[in-house]
Each structure stands twice: as C-alpha cells, then as structure tokens.
Amino acid sequence: MPGFSRLLFLGTCAAVILLAAPSPAQAQSNGEGTIYSRFGMGSLLEFSSSQSDAMGGGGYALRSLNYNPDANPALWSDQVFTRLSGSAAYRSTSVEDGQGNSGRLSSGNVQALQFNFPLYERSLGVGISFQPYSRSNYSATRTGQESIGPRQDAEARYETTFSGSGGLHRLRGGLGYRVNDMLSVGATADLLFGTLERRRRTTWAAPQLRNTIVSDGVQLSGLTSTLGGHLALADVFAEDDAFSIGASVTLPANLSGEQYRTLDEDLARDTLSTERGDVTLPWKGRLGLSYQPNARWTVVLDGAFEPWSTFSSDFSTGASETVPSRFPAGGPGTLADRWRLSTGAEVVPAGDDQLAGYFAQAAYRFGGYAERMYVRPDQETTLYEFALTAGISLPTSLSGTRIDLNTTAGTRGTTTNSLVRDRFFGVSLHVNFGERWFQRRKLR
Amino acid sequence: MPMSMRSSWLPALLVGGALLVSLTACSDSSDVGLGVGSGLQGGNPSTLDVTPDVRDTTVAPITGIRRDSAQGRPPAQSQNQNAWRFLVGSVDDPTPGTGVVTANGYLDFAGRDNLPEDLQNASPDALTAELRLTTDYLHGHSSGTMDVEVYDLTSEADMDSARATASFDAAPSPVSVNGAQINPSDSLVTIQLKASWITGNIGTLLRTGSDFEEAFSGFKIVAPNSEAVVGFSSSTAALRLRTVSSSNDTTTADYPSLKTFTHIERTGAGDPPPGYRLMQGGVGKGLAMEWAFRDSPLDTLESAPLNQANIFVPNDTSALETPSGFERPQPQGYRIIATRSSGAPSCPVVGSVTLSDANEACVLPLVPSAAPASALVPDDVARPTFRQSFQRVRDDQSPVFTTFRVHIADRENTAVNEAATVRPGLPTTLPVLVPVDGTEPGPPRATLTVTPL
Numbered sequence: 058m059p060g061f062s063r064l065l066f067l068g069t070c071a072a073v074i075l076l077a078a079p080s081p082a083q084a085q086s087n088g089e090g091t092i093y094s095r096f097g098m099g100s101l102l103e104f105s106s107s108q109s110d111a112m113g114g115g116g117y118a119l120r121s122l123n124y125n126p127d128a129n130p131a132l133w134s135d136q137v138f139t140r141l142s143g144s145a146a147y148r149s150t151s152v153e154d155g156q157g158n159s160g161r162l163s164s165g166n167v168q169a170l171q172f173n174f175p176l177y178e179r180s181l182g183v184g185i186s187f188q189p190y191s192r193s194n195y196s197a198t199r200t201g202q203e204s205i206g207p208r209q210d211a212e213a214r215y216e217t218t219f220s221g222s223g224g225l226h227r228l229r230g231g232l233g234y235r236v237n238d239m240l241s242v243g244a245t246a247d248l249l250f251g252t253l254e255r256r257r258r259t260t261w262a263a264p265q266l267r268n269t270i271v272s273d274g275v276q277l278s279g280l281t282s283t284l285g286g287h288l289a290l291a292d293v294f295a296e297d298d299a300f301s302i303g304a305s306v307t308l309p310a311n312l313s314g315e316q317y318r319t320l321d322e323d324l325a326r327d328t329l330s331t332e333r334g335d336v337t338l339p340w341k342g343r344l345g346l347s348y349q350p351n352a353r354w355t356v357v358l359d360g361a362f363e364p365w366s367t368f369s370s371d372f373s374t375g376a377s378e379t380v381p382s383r384f385p386a387g388g389p390g391t392l393a394d395r396w397r398l399s400t401g402a403e404v405v406p407a408g409d410d411q412l413a414g415y416f417a418q419a420a421y422r423f424g425g426y427a428e429r430m431y432v433r434p435d436q437e438t439t440l441y442e443f444a445l446t447a448g449i450s451l452p453t454s455l456s457g458t459r460i461d462l463n464t465t466a467g468t469r470g471t472t473t474n475s476l477v478r479d480r481f482f483g484v485s486l487h488v489n490f491g492e493r494w495f496q497r498r499k500l501r
Numbered sequence: 502m503p504m505s506m507r508s509s510w511l512p513a514l515l516v517g518g519a520l521l522v523s524l525t526a527c528s529d530s531s532d533v534g535l536g537v538g539s540g541l542q543g544g545n546p547s548t549l550d551v552t553p554d555v556r557d558t559t560v561a562p563i564t565g566i567r568r569d570s571a572q573g574r575p576p577a578q579s580q581n582q583n584a585w586r587f588l589v590g591s592v593d594d595p596t597p598g599t600g601v602v603t604a605n606g607y608l609d610f611a612g613r614d615n616l617p618e619d620l621q622n623a624s625p626d627a628l629t630a631e632l633r634l635t636t637d638y639l640h641g642h643s644s645g646t647m648d649v650e651v652y653d654l655t656s657e658a659d660m661d662s663a664r665a666t667a668s669f670d671a672a673p674s675p676v677s678v679n680g681a682q683i684n685p686s687d688s689l690v691t692i693q694l695k696a697s698w699i700t701g702n703i704g705t706l707l708r709t710g711s712d713f714e715e716a717f718s719g720f721k722i723v724a725p726n727s728e729a730v731v732g733f734s735s736s737t738a739a740l741r742l743r744t745v746s747s748s749n750d751t752t753t754a755d756y757p758s759l760k761t762f763t764h765i766e767r768t769g770a771g772d773p774p775p776g777y778r779l780m781q782g783g784v785g786k787g788l789a790m791e792w793a794f795r796d797s798p799l800d801t802l803e804s805a806p807l808n809q810a811n812i813f814v815p816n817d818t819s820a821l822e823t824p825s826g827f828e829r830p831q832p833q834g835y836r837i838i839a840t841r842s843s844g845a846p847s848c849p850v851v852g853s854v855t856l857s858d859a860n861e862a863c864v865l866p867l868v869p870s871a872a873p874a875s876a877l878v879p880d881d882v883a884r885p886t887f888r889q890s891f892q893r894v895r896d897d898q899s900p901v902f903t904t905f906r907v908h909i910a911d912r913e914n915t916a917v918n919e920a921a922t923v924r925p926g927l928p929t930t931l932p933v934l935v936p937v938d939g940t941e942p943g944p945p946r947a948t949l950t951v952t953p954l
Contacts, residue, residue, distance in 0.1 A: 197534040207813035267884065
C-alpha cells in the first residue's frame with residue numbers, strides 16, 4: 058500500500074518535526090546539567106547517528122544503509138533512501154562534591170534533526186543536519202541573610218543561584234561522493250551559532266524585596282568545514298568480512314559575536330554593556346575503524362582529538378562592574394586538549410535472514426567511551442568522563458525505517474581539589490525514516 | 502508487520518518523543534559546585550545607608566479650608582475636611598529653637614436654609630449668640646483657662662487654601678463678651694458674643710443661605726497671653742443663636758462652619774539643640790535633603806541592582822523636653838515634596854504624585870504607620886526613584902529629583918492609607934527634632950539594599 062505508506066511517512070515526519078523542532082530557545086533551556094558546562098563553550102555534544110550513539114558515540118567508519126552518520130560526510134555517499142532522523146533525549150545528572158553534598162538536575166532535549174537523500178544512489182549523497190554543538194546548563198545555589206530596612210533591624214533570607222543556559226548550534230550541509238568501491242570522500246559547510254548565558258539570580262524570601270538577575274551572555278556565529286574520507290575493504294581477515302577506515306577533520310572555526318551584560322530579564326532587561334569580539338575554536342580530527350566479520354556482528358573503534366589549548370578569545374576580561382565577566386569562564390587557561398576513545402559492537406541475531414523473528418531482526422548495541430575533558434576548571438586537574446552505552450534498534454514495516462532506543466550511564470570529574478563528580482544516566486528515542494524518493498519507478 | 506501493529510507504534514512513538522522533549526529542566530539546585538574552578542562568586546546583597554546633604558527650608562503650610570460639604574455641596578478639594586482644624590493661642594515650647602508660636606483662628610459660617618419662627622420673631626434683646634467649638638488639639642500648658650477674643654472680619658476673607666502667613670483684616674474691637682475665657686481641656690468650649698453684636702447684625706443673622714454668607718464675613722479669634730495653642734474642629738464649629746420664650750422654651754439655630762483658617766507666626770526663634778535640626782509645623786520649617794549621586798558611595802552604585810530602597814527621616818522623640826503639665830502630642834504624619842530635574846520622568850513613573858507641573862513638584866507617598874517616629878518613603882517609591890536616578894546619572898543626566906523637602910503634616914491618626922499621605926497636613930504647631938548624626942535613630946538617610954554586580 059504505497060499511498061498509505063507515503064502518507065504515513067509524511068505525517069509522522071511532520072509530527073516529529075513539530076515535536077522536536079529544535080528552536081534555539083527550546084534547545085537552550087534544557088541540557089545535561091553539569092557544573093563543568095560553565096567553562097569553555099559548555100558541554101560539547103557528540104551525536105553522529107543513533108547507531109553510533111549506542112556504540113560508544115564514535116562510528117566514524119561505520120557504513121549503514123539505515124543511518125547516515127553525521128561525523129564523517131564521506132559516509133553520506135552510500136545512500137539509497139531519502140532519510141529523516143529525529144532524536145530526543147532525557148538525561149539525569151547527580152552531582153556530589155568532596156564533602157558529600159549532592160544535587161540533581163534532569164532535562165529533556167532534542168539531540169538532532171538530520172535529513173539525507175541520494176542524488177545518485179550509492180554514489181553521491183546530500184546531508185543536512187541541525188543539532189546542538191555545545192550546551193551550558195548548570196545550577197548552584199548559595200543562601201544567606203542580610204539586614205534590611207532603615208533601622209536594619211530585620212533579617213531577610215536570600216538565595217543566590219548561579220545558572221547557565223544556552224549553547225551553540227550547528228547547521229551542517231554537505232555532500233558525500235563515492236569515488237570507487239573502496240574510497241569515499243565528503244565535505245560539509247558548518248554554520249555554528251548560538252548564545253551562551255550565565256546568570257546570577259538573587260531571590261529573596263521576603264516578597265517586598267526585589268529579585269535581581271545579572272546575565273553575562275555571548276552571542277557567536279561563524280563558519281567552518283568538515284572534510285571526510287572513508288576506505289572500505291573486503292575479505293581482509295576472513296571471507297566476506299568488511300573492514301573500514303574512516304577519518305574526518307573539522308577545520309578551526311572563527312566565531313564572531315557580541316558579549317553583553319544585562320540586568321533583569323525579559324522585557325525589563327537593561328543592557329549594561331556590550332562588546333564585540335572573536336573566538337577561535339580548534340580543529341577536530343576523528344579516526345575510526347569498523348569491522349564486520351559477518352552479517353551479524355559489527356565492531357567499531359574510534360578516536361577523536363581536539364587541541365583546545367589553542368583556543369583563543371579576544372573578549373575582555375571583565376575589568377569593571379558593567380563589563381561582562383570573563384569569557385570563557387576562568388579564561389582560556391581552563392581549557393585543555395581533548396581526546397576521546399570509544400568502542401562498541403552491534404549484533405543482529407538474524408543476520409541477513411529476512412524471515413527470522415521480529416526480535417531476531419532487531420539490532421542490539423553496546424559500547425563505551427573514555428574522554429579527557431576539554432575543560433580544566435582549576436587549570437591543574439585533568440578531568441575524565443567515562444560511560445557505557447547500549448541500545449536496541451527495532452525494525453518497522455517500512456523498509457529503511459527503524460526506531461532506536463538508547464541508553465547511557467557514566468561519570469565525569471572528580472571530587473578532589475574542590476571539584477565535583479557527576480553521575481549521569483540518560484535515555485534517548487530515535488526515529489529514522491527512510492524511503493525511496495526522487496527515483497523513477499520501473500514499469501512492470 | 503501487520504498494519505495494526507504499525508498503527509499502534511506510531512502513537513506510542515510520538516507520545517514517547519514528545520515526553521522526552523517536553524521534560525523541562527528541573528533541579529534541586531544545591532551549593533554543590535560553587536567552588537569549582539575560580540568559583541561562583543558575587544551576588545551577596547549588602548545594605549548601606551546614604552546620608553544626604555541636609556539644610557533648613559521654610560514653606561508656609563496651607564492652613565485654610567473651605568468646607569464645601571457644609572451645605573451638601575461636593576468637596577472642592579481632597580483635603581481631610583472632617584479632621585481639619587483651626588488653631589488659636591500661643592505656645593512657648595521648651596524645645597530650643599522653637600521660639601514663641603502664635604496662632605490666630607479665622608472662622609466663617611454658612612447660611613442656614615431657614616430659621617425657626619421663634620428666632621425670626623424674637624426681638625434682638627431676647628437673642629443670645631455664641632461660638633460652639635470642639636477642641637481636638639492642645640499644644641502647651643494644659644492647666645488654667647485661656648482668655649479669648651473674637652473680632653469681626655471687615656471683608657470677605659479668601660481662606661480657601663490660604664497659607665499660614667496670610668492674614669485678614671478685622672475690626673479693632675472684640676465682639677465677644679468681655680473676659681471671655683475657655684478651658685483648653687474641655688472637649689467643647691463656648692464663646693459668648695456681645696448683645697450689641699447681635700443687635701448690630703440681626704439683619705444678617707435672619708438671612709438664609711447665600712444671602713447670609715454674602716453679608717457675613719466671619720470672625721477672627723485670638724487668645725492673648727495664652728500659654729497654649731488650642732485646635733478646634735472645623736467641621737463641628739458652629740455659631741449658635743438662641744432665644745428663650747416666656748414659657749421657658751429654648752429655641753436654637755446653629756450656623757455651620759463654612760471656612761476656617763489659621764494664621765501662624767513665630768517670634769524669638771533660636772538654634773535647635775546641638776546635633777539636631779528642627780522641623781516645626783505651622784511655621785513651615787522643614788528639611789531639604791539632597792543626595793550627591795556623583796560622590797561616594799552613590800557613584801559606585803550606578804549599575805548595581807537595587808533590591809530595596811527607603812528614605813528615612815527620623816524623629817528623635819527622646820530629645821524633646823516635656824515639662825510637667827505641658828502637652829505636646831506627636832505629629833501623626835509628614836509630607837515629602839520632591840523637585841524634579843529638568844527632563845526627568847514624570848512623577849507617576851517613580852510612584853509619586855504630581856503636585857505642580859509648573860514647579861516640577863512631586864509628592865512622595867509615605868508609610869503612614871511609620872509616623873510619628875519617622876517619615877518613611879516606601880520601597881515602591883524610593884526604589885524607582887533611586888533606580889531611575891542611577892540610570893540617568895549613568896547617562897550623564899541629573900537624578901530624577903534634585904531636592905526632597907520634608908515637613909510635618911499632622912493627620913487625624915496614622916491609620917490612613919498611603920495615598921492619603923500626599924495630602925496637606927492639618928494645621929499644627931508641633932516641633933520635631935531630627936538628628937544629624939549618631940547611630941540611633943541616626944540621621945536622615947536613604948537605606949539601599951543592593952546586589953553588587
């Protein structure tokens with residue numbers, strides 16, 4: 058029933074887009090909830106595809122007809138279906154410090170929207186994606202008391218809440234081209250834009266005292282590009298196996314923008330000062346290996362590197378009260394080179410058997426990663442993040458369409474040196490619609 | 502997969518996705534993480550007192566009123582007519598600097614709609630006339646009696662909204678009986694008028710309505726050699742005409758008050774006690790305060806978020822010497838009039854009330870219950886005033902108000918609403934000592950709670 062199928066597909070696509078439309082305001086209001094997102098550009102968000110997300114987050118060499126990994130545009134060359142993917146995630150983070158104090162922050166957010174289609178089947182593909190690049194979301198509160206009134210004979214309790222919101226978004230568009238059976242290449246143009254905002258809200262228990270909100274924000278935008286390559290080899294270690302090597306490089310990005318400090322919020326915002334400036338984000342290199350010994354198993358091993366020590370910013374350092382506080386928080390000295398190692402595996406019990414049971418045709422994935430974080434708040438202690446990932450991919454009656462459910466659990470940071478340790482747990486739902494579009498039907 | 506299965510996972514999918522996305526950030530924000538890196542600092546509010554430059558100012562207060570409601574007409578002004586008073590007498594308050602304050606009362610009556618026949622038909626010799634006055638204020642020595650004299654005004658007096666420095670011509674000879682006295686501690690006093698006055702004015706007295714008001718100009722009441730100032734209720738003051746028939750039946754007719762006014766003057770004023778400034782009702786002596794926004798500490802607060810602000814002018818009641826037998830009630834209110842800078846926002850923008858566009862004058866509402874201990878400008882007026890001033894100074898403009906003038910504005914009591922504090926106060930002669938230094942109650946000041954940037 059192709060008419061119904063098309064209708065179902067379009068309707069569901071529209072619904073998912075409406076639900077998941079990652080308007081900057083919505084996306085900025087949610088996040089992972091770690092105090093470390095106060096530093097640098099916020100928490101860097103890695104999402105390539107729901108398949109790689111469950112396999113440690115790499116998958117730079119992972120070819121699949123059902124997914125179009127975003128991290129390596131060379132993989133966009135191998136497309137058959139026009140594909141629309143949407144992802145939403147929920148994450149809960151609990152944090153503790155060296156004194157045993159703890160807090161929790163949870164949030165839901167859109168992970169990515171991706172649209173891919175082949176110009177020439179399995180030869181030249183186009184990819185467009187919109188997803189968060191980084192996100193700032195933290196909250197910490199201090200309480201105190203202050204004597205108020207002309208006689209200062211009344212004590213008023215107040216809370217000072219420090220919070221971060223916003224982040225950068227990345228709009229990516231590019232092409233992947235399959236040069237021959239072994240080699241594919243790709244390139245993208247990436248627009249980074251967004252607003253990072255740090256807020257300090259002083260609220261009083263006594264209603265007659267006016268609350269105060271001071272916001273330091275920075276709006277940035279700029280272009281960069283990602284180049285990728287993919288080498289596919291067959292019969293390498295065994296007959297009918299597939300071995301792939303993928304690599305991509307994102308060029309340094311020069312972002313221009315405006316830093317501001319405001320008082321109050323919404324319509325009552327009073328802009329105390331603004332300042333224009335530039336920041337330069339470092340390049341990023343990715344290298345991945347993928348091995349498929351048979352139709353059931355796929356194993357990946359990936360690494361990424363970003364020299365954040367080369368980050369530069371010419372925004373001022375908050376010399377006076379009205380000048381925005383330093384960006385990034387703590388200065389470039391709080392940034393360190395980042396690397397990330399991940400590995401994962403996927404198993405499809407049914408292999409190529411189209412007649413196997415439903416759950417035998419599902420894909421089961423697991424993986425993990427270790428990351429040296431790019432922020433070093435005290436400029437001394439190197440921080441790491443470790444996590445395990447898992448997921449299940451459910452086939453649907455629509456060929457090329459899968460529903461994925463992923464989960465992740467991990468830890469980051471340390472409780473030494475006045476730092477904190479986060480323990481996070483997340484689940485995410487991914488919808489990958491794929492259908493043949495723009496292709497002439499054969500006459501029967 | 503059957504069609505039924507397909508149609509069942511779609512709604513579940515959409516609901517699941519929507520649920521994940523709609524989960525807004527929530528937290529049980531704690532102090533965990535405050536010390537990470539350079540630490541999360543600032544945001545600690547602090548409260549500071551900012552004292553203004555203070556000098557004396559004198560503005561004669563309004564002490565006249567026309568009681569339009571006396572004949573059922575709507576009030577022409579929003580003054581507190583029922584509580585209005587006029588003063589008579591003289592007081593030498595022991596508070597240094599107050600001098601001798603003398604008050605002369607002026608009183609005019611409204612015509613009646615009609616007169617009882619017994620009064621119309623009575624001969625002038627059979628009539629008596631008296632002023633009936635309800636006392637509601639006493640400042641001075643309460644013991645003993647007061648000599649009082651009543652004089653005819655020679656022409657119609659424009660008492661309505663007249664200021665205390667005004668005066669109106671009166672006939673040289675009193676119309677009250679010789680040796681008329683009142684006891685200030687009585688709640689109701691009467692002053693008998695001479696029979697000759699009745700005879701001379703019988704034609705006027707028999708008139709009604711506006712005819713009476715046009716023919717009768719009013720009285721001036723003085724209390725020579727008195728040791729106290731007595732206040733009489735304007736609303737209950739009456740001229741009573743009485744006759745007693747042969748059968749001993751008494752017939753009376755009261756002429757209600759129409760206008761009252763108090764002329765107040767001071768002699769022999771000296772300096773207030775060291776460390777104090779004097780505010781004195783009636784003579785209009787008050788304080789003028791100016792805050793220097795371009796000097797420390799206000800110059801450091803131009804951009805600081807303002808959490809609360811008050812303007813506070815204390816009354817050090819403990820500094821007033823009160824001898825035995827001397828009555829001195831505390832004023833039940835104050836009034837602060839601020840002068841706008843050129844180009845400053847209008848009065849309502851900062852929560853005040855326009856008094857005079859021509860004079861760029863605004864009246865600041867006060868906290869009624871703060872009196873008599875202080876004149877207190879509430880946060881909803883003081884905060885926008887200071888906030889707007891900070892913004893203007895930041896933009897190299899003048900603050901919203903250049904000068905704040907504080908005066909005593911007595912009220913019937915402190916149980917009035919905030920809006921009533923912008924009205925002129927009742928006539929009074931009371932003094933208030935305002936400290937210029939010290940800690941308790943401290944000098945006039947603005948108390949600002951700010952959260953430094």
